[in-house]
Amino acid sequence: MISFSPTEEQQMIVNMVKQFATDEMRKVYRECDENGEIPQKVIETAWGLGLVSSCIPESYGGAGGERSVLTGVLIAEELAWGDLSMAMHVLCPSLFVLPILEMGTEQQKKKYLPLFCGAKFTAATAALVEPKFNFDPNALSTTASKNGDSYVLNGEKCFVPLAAESEAILVYAAEDGQTQGFIVDKGTPGLEIKEREKNMGIKALATYELALKDCRVPRENRLGGDKGCDFNRLLNCSRVALAAMAVGVAKASYEYARDYAKTRVAFGEPIASRQAIAFMLAETAIEIDATRLMVWEAAWMLDKKMEATREASLVKFYADDMVMTATDRGVQILGGHGYVREHPVELWFRNGRGFATFDGMAMV
Amino acid sequence: MIDFELSPEEKTTIEAAHKFAEEFMRPISRYYDEHEHEEPEEFIQKSMGLRSQGGVFGLGVAAALRVEEYCWGDAGLMLAMPGPGLGGAAVFASGTREQIERFLKRYGEDKPCWGAMAMTEPHCGSDTAAINTTAVREDNEWVINGEKIFVTAGKRAMEKSNGLTVVWATVDKTAGRAGMKPFVVEAGTPGVKVEKQEKKLGIRASDTVTLVFDNCRIPFDNILGSPEVRKVDKTDTSGFKKAMATFDATRPIIAAMAIGVARAALDFVKETLEKEGVKIRYGLPRQKLTALERDVMEMESQYKAAKMLMLRAVWMMSQFQPNNLESSMAKVKAGLAATRITQKAVEILGPLGYSRKYLVEKWMRDAKINDIFEGTGQINMLVVARRILDFTREQLK
Ligand SMILES: Cc1cc2nc3c(=O)[nH]c(=O)nc-3n(C[C@H](O)[C@H](O)[C@H](O)COP(=O)(O)OP(=O)(O)OC[C@H]3O[C@@H](n4cnc5c(N)ncnc54)[C@H](O)[C@@H]3O)c2cc1C
Numbered sequence: 015m016i017s018f019s020p021t022e023e024q025q026m027i028v029n030m031v032k033q034f035a036t037d038e039m040r041k042v043y044r045e046c047d048e049n050g051e052i053p054q055k056v057i058e059t060a061w062g063l064g065l066v067s068s069c070i071p072e073s074y075g076g077a078g079g080e081r082s083v084l085t086g087v088l089i090a091e092e093l094a095w096g097d098l099s100m101a102m103h104v105l106c107p108s109l110f111v112l113p114i115l116e117m118g119t120e121q122q123k124k125k126y127l128p129l130f131c132g133a134k135f136t137a138a139t140a141a142l143v144e145p146k147f148n149f150d151p152n153a154l155s156t157t158a159s160k161n162g163d164s165y166v167l168n169g170e171k172c173f174v175p176l177a178a179e180s181e182a183i184l185v186y187a188a189e190d191g192q193t194q195g196f197i198v199d200k201g202t203p204g205l206e207i208k209e210r211e212k213n214m215g216i217k218a219l220a221t222y223e224l225a226l227k228d229c230r231v232p233r234e235n236r237l238g239g240d241k242g243c244d245f246n247r248l249l250n251c252s253r254v255a256l257a258a259m260a261v262g263v264a265k266a267s268y269e270y271a272r273d274y275a276k277t278r279v280a281f282g283e284p285i286a287s288r289q290a291i292a293f294m295l296a297e298t299a300i301e302i303d304a305t306r307l308m309v310w311e312a313a314w315m316l317d318k319k320m321e322a323t324r325e326a327s328l329v330k331f332y333a334d335d336m337v338m339t340a341t342d343r344g345v346q347i348l349g350g351h352g353y354v355r356e357h358p359v360e361l362w363f364r365n366g367r368g369f370a371t372f373d374g375m376a377m378v
Numbered sequence: 379m380i381d382f383e384l385s386p387e388e389k390t391t392i393e394a395a396h397k398f399a400e401e402f403m404r405p406i407s408r409y410y411d412e413h414e415h416e417e418p419e420e421f422i423q424k425s426m427g428l429r430s431q432g433g434v435f436g437l438g439v440a441a442a443l444r445v446e447e448y449c450w451g452d453a454g455l456m457l458a459m460p461g462p463g464l465g466g467a468a469v470f471a472s473g474t475r476e477q478i479e480r481f482l483k484r485y486g487e488d489k490p491c492w493g494a495m496a497m498t499e500p501h502c503g504s505d506t507a508a509i510n511t512t513a514v515r516e517d518n519e520w521v522i523n524g525e526k527i528f529v530t531a532g533k534r535a536m537e538k539s540n541g542l543t544v545v546w547a548t549v550d551k552t553a554g555r556a557g558m559k560p561f562v563v564e565a566g567t568p569g570v571k572v573e574k575q576e577k578k579l580g581i582r583a584s585d586t587v588t589l590v591f592d593n594c595r596i597p598f599d600n601i602l603g604s605p606e607v608r609k610v611d612k613t614d615t616s617g618f619k620k621a622m623a624t625f626d627a628t629r630p631i632i633a634a635m636a637i638g639v640a641r642a643a644l645d646f647v648k649e650t651l652e653k654e655g656v657k658i659r660y661g662l663p664r665q666k667l668t669a670l671e672r673d674v675m676e677m678e679s680q681y682k683a684a685k686m687l688m689l690r691a692v693w694m695m696s697q698f699q700p701n702n703l704e705s706s707m708a709k710v711k712a713g714l715a716a717t718r719i720t721q722k723a724v725e726i727l728g729p730l731g732y733s734r735k736y737l738v739e740k741w742m743r744d745a746k747i748n749d750i751f752e753g754t755g756q757i758n759m760l761v762v763a764r765r766i767l768d769f770t771r772e773q774l775k
Contacts, residue, residue, distance in 0.1 A: 296762040
């Protein structure tokens with residue numbers, strides 16, 4: 015039966031996350047963007063909500079909640095509405111946890127999942143993007159070659175969130191032309207974490223370039239063991255997460271511009287009383303809703319374990335454009351005031367531009 | 379629970395609609411596009427058989443998805459299918475129980491029968507409050523005078539069957555919206571004449587006519603809803619609003635029509651490309667896609683976006699949730715998306731797109747109407763804008 019109502023439980027989680035976004039993230043996000051740091055308190059509060067650990071089975075020390083991509087996208091949208099940098103930061107461990115949870119060997123689960131069930135935020139991450147314009151997750155330049163009982167990784171990665179503080183990094187590399195994941199523990203020789211990156215947006219999120227130089231990991235660190243992983247599914251879970259975040263960012267910008275347009279007076283009436291402004295807002299509202307519903311459909315398919323590459327790719331594609339247009343309009347509607355950093359629309363504009371580039375940087 | 383799974387019954391009726399579209403609409407699509415005012419008699423008879431499957435109209439998710447299938451077949455022929463149509467929707471939304479029974483019973487009978495709705499006049503379309511058609515009470519009757527244009531199925535409703543038209547008229551011009559009321563004029567009523575049948579860009583199998591009312595007398599209780607209009611309260615626009623609420627039910631259906639036409643074009647493009655060995659590589663990053671792949675993905679995502687908005691709007695209606703905002707959202711999006719998708723299809727297919735040998739060029743012509751009737755794209759955008767801004771029509775003109 016077609017339905018667009020979240021379950022009561024989902025609604026509760028959404029409300030909780032929205033509250034957190036309003037009370038915590040929205041209080042500090044501008045400052046964070048300016049100084050490139052997120053207060054530890056916010057990170058710990060988010061961690062306390064159990065957004066990462068709730069789906070880890072009890073046998074590994076988690077809460078044993080159901081793993082749901084749909085619930086995940088609902089959360090991701092709210093968090094990103096609060097602030098994209100912080101959203102990516104607090105969800106970053108999922109980049110490591112979810113692939114292990116879904117596709118890891120028993121040994122991998124036993125070894126790693128309990129690390130994320132503690133009371134304190136524990137960082138882990140994944141390295142997918144590579145520093146080249148025609149980066150393709152299915153044709154990576156980073157390679158993994160089998161050598162006796164280990165794999166040797168070589169290549170360069172970028173846009174790796176929280177790499178410096180991560181306990182372990184899931185590095186995606188091409189093994190005989192196929193993308194596979196490899197767990198690289200902190201401090202593994204040959205893993206070089208470079209300086210923190212400087213980006214146009216998501217400035218409060220610490221991202222890094224990595225170099226892998228003959229970085230050797232034991233054979234059992236291959237995600238999923240001999241079976242390997244279903245990389246396509248992981249990509250799809252990432253696509254819907256990012257698309258949901260794009261919706262959150264677009265909504266933040268849209269709401270701000272809408273409220274501003276109702277109070278800003280020009281030529282004797284609120285600028286929102288002119289169709290040129292009102293229609294930009296109306297169209298943005300329509301596109302935000304449309305994108306959200308497409309995200310839901312793709313997420314629903316992923317929960318049903320259906321092949322969703324088409325839907326997930328389409329919504330990511332759509333969301334990348336939508337968020338850019340929406341945040342551009344946010345700036346436009348505020349005019350010159352949108353261009354100065356006293357208002358947040360320029361921040362959302364910079365963050366919004368990132369989505370076409372972001373790949374594998376969030377996962378639900 | 380958020381769910382996108384159709385029930386088995388829904389699936390069955392949608393599949394049946396698709397089959398009907400494929401077997402009985404597509405083969406005659408071109409013919410009735412090129413023989414504009416010819417009546418598709420055989421087709422009409424065939425569509426009578428569909429009533430057991432829930433008919434052409436209806437307001438739930440399955441009904442909307444059936445409309446999508448029929449319009450995938452042919453939007454003009456879909457509008458030629460017998461049924462209460464927009465007139466029926468208006469009766470349903472504003473009529474009393476007795477009126478609904480009295481006026482809609484005929485649509486369950488064995489003879490084909492149509493319904494129409496007449497609002498637009500030569501001097502006003504979007505600005506519905508400016509209509510000049512009048513209804514004056516004389517004893518136990520209303521006397522209607524005026525001219526309505528662009529009445530969909532007007533000829534079939536008034537001349538070719540025992541149908542009806544819901545006519546909008548003012549009982550007090552000075553009262554503006556408060557004075558506007560819907561009246562049911564049945565086929566065969568003296569004083570109503572079908573004039574001019576339009577020749578159109580598309581949906582040619584659908585008849586679009588002018589109705590002239592010249593001292594047309596109808597029974598007093600053919601006014602829909604409360605007949606208490608002896609004194610018009612100028613601040614009471616509730617009747618008007620209620621009738622405008624008909625649009626909340628019909629706009630998602632127009633969206634479904636648009637989506638059906640869009641999908642016809644999209645399917646054709648994909649089939650053609652497939653035959654030529656072109657595959658759309660969905661998982662590929664943007665930078666690596668060909669321009670053609672990008673175009674197709676753009677079309678497909680536009681289609682999806684519109685469809686999701688449409689489904690939400692009809693779902694809300696089926697849940698008895700107010701959906702004024704959502705149905706206008708769906709209508710704007712679907713109207714635009716179908717227009718763009720079909721235009722792009724013609725472009726992509728080159729000579730195959732432009733040639734009348736195939737149906738793509740027709741779909742492009744058909745699609746455009748969805749951005750115009752039942753409130754143009756701009757008018758629906760206004761509805762959305764006023765809603766999201768919480769502005770009155772004075773605050774946002
Ligand atoms: C095939 C067909 C079938 C139809 N069927 C029916 C029917 O069954 N019953 C019926 O009553 N009518 C019907 N119509 C009429 C249709 O609803 C009107 O044509 C439509 O509402 C637009 O009105 P108009 O043509 O007078 O354009 P206008 O109202 O003159 O509009 C012209 C342009 O101005 C724009 N515009 C107008 N006002 C505003 C505003 N405030 N802000 C911004 N832009 C504005 C419009 O969007 C449009 O682009 C049909 C029309 C067609 C072509």
